[in-house]
Amino acid sequence: MLFSSLLIGLREGLEAALVVSILVAFLVKTGRRSALRWVWPGIAAAVILSIGVGAILTFTTAQLSFEQQELLGGSLSIVAVGFVTAMIFWMRKASKSIAAELRGKMDEALAVGPLAVLLLSFLAVGREGLETAVFFYAAVQTAQGGTTQPLIGFAVGIAIAVAIAYGLYRGAIRFDLGKFFTITGVLLVFVAAGVLGYGLHDLQEAGFLPGLHTLAFDASAAIPETSWYGALLKGVFNYSQQTTVLQAIAWIAYVVIVLPLFLRRPADRTTPVVAGSKE
Amino acid sequence: MTLRKTPLAAAGLAALLVLSACSGGDQNAAAGGPITVEATDSACTVSATTANAGNVTFEVTNKGTKVTEFYLYAEGDRIMGEVENIAPGLTRKLTVEVPDAGAYQTACKPGMTGDGIRGAFTVTGGAARQADANTKLGDATKSYATYVASQSDALLTETRKFADAVKSGNVDDAKARYAPTRVYYERIEPVAEKFGDLDPAIDVREADLEEGQQFTGFHRLEKDLWVTGLQDDTAQVADKLVADVTTLVTQAKAIQLTPLDLANGAKELLDEVATGKITGEEEIFSHTDLWDFQANLDGSEAAIQALRPVLAERDPQLVSEVDAQFKNVQTLLDAQRAGDGFKYYTELSQDQIREFASAVDALSEPLSRTAEVVAQ
Numbered sequence: 001m002l003f004s005s006l007l008i009g010l011r012e013g014l015e016a017a018l019v020v021s022i023l024v025a026f027l028v029k030t031g032r033r034s035a036l037r038w039v040w041p042g043i044a045a046a047v048i049l050s051i052g053v054g055a056i057l058t059f060t061t062a063q064l065s066f067e068q069q070e071l072l073g074g075s076l077s078i079v080a081v082g083f084v085t086a087m088i089f090w091m092r093k094a095s096k097s098i099a100a101e102l103r104g105k106m107d108e109a110l111a112v113g114p115l116a117v118l119l120l121s122f123l124a125v126g127r128e129g130l131e132t133a134v135f136f137y138a139a140v141q142t143a144q145g146g147t148t149q150p151l152i153g154f155a156v157g158i159a160i161a162v163a164i165a166y167g168l169y170r171g172a173i174r175f176d177l178g179k180f181f182t183i184t185g186v187l188l189v190f191v192a193a194g195v196l197g198y199g200l201h202d203l204q205e206a207g208f209l210p211g212l213h214t215l216a217f218d219a220s221a222a223i224p225e226t227s228w229y230g231a232l233l234k235g236v237f238n239y240s241q242q243t244t245v246l247q248a249i250a251w252i253a254y255v256v257i258v259l260p261l262f263l264r265r266p267a268d269r270t271t272p273v274v275a276g277s278k279e
Numbered sequence: 280m281t282l283r284k285t286p287l288a289a290a291g292l293a294a295l296l297v298l299s300a301c302s303g304g305d306q307n308a309a310a311g312g313p314i315t316v317e318a319t320d321s322a323c324t325v326s327a328t329t330a331n332a333g334n335v336t337f338e339v340t341n342k343g344t345k346v347t348e349f350y351l352y353a354e355g356d357r358i359m360g361e362v363e364n365i366a367p368g369l370t371r372k373l374t375v376e377v378p379d380a381g382a383y384q385t386a387c388k389p390g391m392t393g394d395g396i397r398g399a400f401t402v403t404g405g406a407a408r409q410a411d412a413n414t415k416l417g418d419a420t421k422s423y424a425t426y427v428a429s430q431s432d433a434l435l436t437e438t439r440k441f442a443d444a445v446k447s448g449n450v451d452d453a454k455a456r457y458a459p460t461r462v463y464y465e466r467i468e469p470v471a472e473k474f475g476d477l478d479p480a481i482d483v484r485e486a487d488l489e490e491g492q493q494f495t496g497f498h499r500l501e502k503d504l505w506v507t508g509l510q511d512d513t514a515q516v517a518d519k520l521v522a523d524v525t526t527l528v529t530q531a532k533a534i535q536l537t538p539l540d541l542a543n544g545a546k547e548l549l550d551e552v553a554t555g556k557i558t559g560e561e562e563i564f565s566h567t568d569l570w571d572f573q574a575n576l577d578g579s580e581a582a583i584q585a586l587r588p589v590l591a592e593r594d595p596q597l598v599s600e601v602d603a604q605f606k607n608v609q610t611l612l613d614a615q616r617a618g619d620g621f622k623y624y625t626e627l628s629q630d631q632i633r634e635f636a637s638a639v640d641a642l643s644e645p646l647s648r649t650a651e652v653v654a655q
Contacts, residue, residue, distance in 0.1 A: 004346045005366040062487035066360040138371050150366045210426040226346050
């Protein structure tokens with residue numbers, strides 16, 4: 001009872017914490033701590049709004065129709081993919097300008113602007129927020145009527161997610177910028193591909209896209225989402241135990257297009273400058 | 280799924296609040312509040328199995344040991360509503376708007392896998408519909424257009440890979456790609472046939488060549504790969520195929536289909552099966568006819584799925600007939616699966632072929648009536 005709630009908390013928390021920790025690590029590493037003040041309001045806004053809407057949906061009889069929910073969820077997932085993709089390439093561009101900085105030329109680094117930093121952290125947390133809030137309220141209500149185990153499990157799960165993300169942040173801080181950039185960038189490409197697939201799946205469930213029952217694979221026996229490793233995979237990469245053909249095609253297409261674009265020259269160009277001695 | 284990944288952006292939140300404000304109000308006519316559902320690892324006990332049309336609220340309590348989800352399905356497994364991630368010990372509410380009377384199904388999915396533990400659920404009466412029939416028809420063509428777009432994108436990607444394999448002289452790889460690539464074409468063939476000479480250029484069979492017509496497209500490459508070996512102009516044919524498919528994909532995405540096109544297309548695909556696949560004429564060199572068969576069936580089913588809300592409203596009897604016959608053909612096909620694909624046509628016995636033919640005929644008959652219903 002406790003464990004399965006823990007896994008849900010872990011899964012819901014992990015993805016948001018992952019994106020945010022990479023964003024924070026990037027800002028810290030490139031000496032833009034001043035932009036951090038835009039991260040926290042984004043997170044806070046997402047948390048407050050999630051809790052508010054979660055409360056409305058839980059404590060009133062107001063309801064979105066299923067299609068409305070899925071359409072909203074699906075389209076905003078796809079918006080989030082756009083933002084994470086922009087972040088990946090922004091990081092690439094910014095890390096390039098660090099090289100210029102070293103040569104004494106000040107940065108054009110915050111070209112994307114504080115609003116984008118704020119929006120990105122808002123989206124990363126908010127994407128997970130509403131479901132998390134609804135789950136939280138359900139757990140609180142149940143706790144009033146008896147058992148507190150789901151609530152405890154859920155809180156522990158979120159705590160573990162934050163701890164993992166913090167560990168990742170500490171680790172990422174130690175890499176030189178070229179390495180940091182490559183590793184986290186690649187990680188984010190896969191995260192975004194997963195979010196894209198999930199968003200499309202939402203739209204399939206709402207009946208806006210066809211093919212809900214056309215599965216590419218069903219790994220619910222081998223890697224169930226309710227196992228700890230399934231929850232981890234889902235939290236990080238949006239792994240789906242039953243993946244539709246459309247999801248699979250979108251995932252592969254995204255990775256095949258974005259990953260090579262990302263890994264092309266600029267990453268190589270910055271490495272020697274930042275790491276110093278490779279040439 | 281339901282609320283799982285619901286992201287929030289300022290715009291989304293505003294929309295949400297507006298929507299929740301105006302669609303509020305629990306009109307659950309099944310007096311006495313929500314229908315309770317007790318989910319365990321092996322049972323799904325629903326306190327009432329009928330409700331009046333309108334908003335129906337379920338209160339799902341997970342008394343099992345696994346995380347569970349709860350669904351309400353309309354016919355054809357169309358999801359009306361769902362709530363997922365119900366941890367053991369938790370209670371979650373689900374309100375579903377069910378405007379139409381009819382047969383529905385409830386399902387608990389312990390471990391969030393599989394088809395779930397199903398139960399029948401009947402909705403009676405009728406509530407004010409949010410969409411009239413014309414919107415439903417409009418939705419049908421929109422949803423089918425999305426299907427065509429997704430299939431044609433995949434077709435182009437796979438055709439390029441297939442052509443590359445052919446041009447690099449890698450016969451084994453090209454052979455392996457041949458049938459899976461064609462699947463995307465066969466699914467949307469009625470759309471392709473709307474563009475004059477593109478379909479012949481891409482898909483003509485050697486036996487159907489007319490005087491002076493060039494033998495190009497998939498089947499020409501099929502012959503080169505399986506029978507004659509690669510020719511001097513094989514690479515050219517492969518390039519032309521990619522060019523033709525590219526044109527097709529551009530045009531297919533721009534085409535405006537009518538609901539009647541969908542109904543007729545569903546039937547045409549079945550005719551394709553009857554005249555080409557069951558006779559083994561389509562893939563005379565590679566014998567991969569069953570891949571095409573499945574793809575035709577998929578395409579036909581996709582068109583019917585898009586039309587389902589309209590058909591179900593006007594002739595529910597016909598829909599269940601079509602469903603049953605689709606299932607029947609699919610069962611026969613499934614029996615011939617081998618690995619990722621199917622047995623070759625040459626491995627089928629005469630009896631099996633006859634069985635296919637009569638199952639396809641039985642499906643064809645109700646399918647041919649759908650156009651009439653759509654045209655009403």
